[in-house]
Amino acid sequence: MILVTGGTGLVGAHLLLHLVENGKSVRAIYRTATSIEKTKNLFSIYHKSNLFEKIEWLEADILDIPSLEIAFQNVDYVYHCAALISFDPKDEDAIRKTNIEGTANIVNFCLAYNIKKMLFVSSIAALGDPNAAETIISETTEWNPEKPHSDYAISKYGAEMEVWRGQQEGLDVLIVNPGIIIGPGFQEQGSGALFSAVAKGMPFYTLGTTGFVAVSDVVEMSVKLMASDIKNERFTLIENNYSFQEILNCIADSLQVKRPQWHATPIVMKVFWRIDWFLNTFLFQKRKVSRASAKASYSKSNYDNTKIKTALNIDFKSVKEYCNQILNPHS
Template sequence: MVLVTGGTGLVGAHLLLHLIENGQTVRAIYRNQTNIQKTKSVFELYKKADLFDKIDWLEADILDVPSLESAFIDIEYVYHCAALISFDPKEEEALRKTNIEGTANMINFSIAKGIKKFCFISSIAALGDLAPHETYITEETDWNPEKPHSDYAISKYGAEMEVWRGLQEGLDVIIINPGVILGPIPKTKKHEQGSGEIYQRVANGLSFYTLGSTGFITINDVVKIAFELMKSDIKNERFTLIADNIVFRDLLNTIADTLKVKRPSIHAKPLFMNFLWIADLLFSTIFFQKRSITKATAKASYSTNLYSNEKIKTALGTVFLDVHQYIKDVSKL
């Protein structure tokens, strides 16, 4: 049996569907009963609602060690998708606790229960920092602790250290580092996170664009590759997963065209983005509001990071879905 954490999130829900479609027996843990509906809606979106009942749901928490005891019964393989994603400095402690301590708990149980293979869903945020002579960030790029990193990046890097500790203690592991993951376009107006938030902001008339870039990948490719790596003889490796390095303006234009709304037309230069995060900090402090933009996200918006996907293409012969075409296709779901 396969255990999936974070089964009510974007990656976890799509992974559960992919596993069941490929004949796997799966167990998913949840913290809140109402969140299971999110996963059910994913199955319904792809017209696979009949497969949803094949999931063995169990209430547990990666930070609650006793609850994990039942979760690991009869488990052979683990996909650890659960994580806290936030770039708000106020959530530093929660990020470290969930992403590092939670992963450590999963690793400890996996070692104790003799798990055959453990897959950790990390992030390109945990990859290294380019040296002056380098152009592309790869799996071998060194992490420079002297350079500034977001609390989220530090927490994912720390989580990876726990996974490598598991390797040293005899656990076979795989780490994947996806770029920005694009999923289906939300059908509701409620507040979304991740790619759902990007779609919503464009749909609501986003005026600004930046000329920074980063690596993007579709959710379909993430879960497909994770499954293929776990079924293969490949072990004790990490893989950068991006379909392409895309300029933010170009991605926003594709989304706007697909949604038939006006393209963002004002170039938000670095100076303006830095002004925004400072203004947002003051506003959120005065009115006790959640941060909308932070120093880390402002910097990311105009940074031009390039990532290499050559390692996974060599290992599996992966052919990635075109991100721009994917956006057009999911608009029809």
């Protein structure tokens, strides 16, 4: 039996589809019945609705110990995909509690139930900080606690520390660090919001650079790693490093809508997040841009995918081609 946490999110839902397609016995945990509908909708997008019933769903929470005791019964392998993703500073406590304490709980249960192997879906946000002589970020780049990091990045780094603690106590583990994950079915959250924003006529772009990856590659490589003899390693999962302008233009072209025309410079983004803070603080509007996300939009970070390509002898799908495939599946 395989246990998947976060099965109602982008990676977890695609992972569930992949596993049941390949005849695996799968259990997924959920917090609310309505959240399962997102995964069910994803199966229908791929015309695989008949496979949805093969998943054993169990109501549980990674912060609720009694429910996890039931979830771990007769489990051999664990994919830990559950996480709280937010760049709103007001969510700091919830992010750290969910992502760090929740991961610690999963690790503890893996140890207690003698799980054969656990794979944790982390993020490139938890990778290290390059020094002045470095231009590429890899699995060996050291984390510098003196440098500023978003609450999300800190929570993912803290979660990884819990995973390595489990490894020191005898658990076989794997960590994957995906870049910004592109995929269908979750258009109002995470990277899916990019598609929605462009479709609505997003007017501006930034020239920041980061790593992007197709969700299908994250799933395929995670499954291959789990099935291999590889253990106690971490792997950066990115197809390539792109500017936000390139990706936004690609999405706009696939949607056949106008490309974002206005370059939001670093100065503009600094003004933007301050206005956003004011609207949130005094008019109670939902945060759209935090200081950390504004900085990320114009920062140029480049990641190295050599390790995973060498380990699995595998190539990534082109993110640009995948964007078009998502939006035009029959083209």
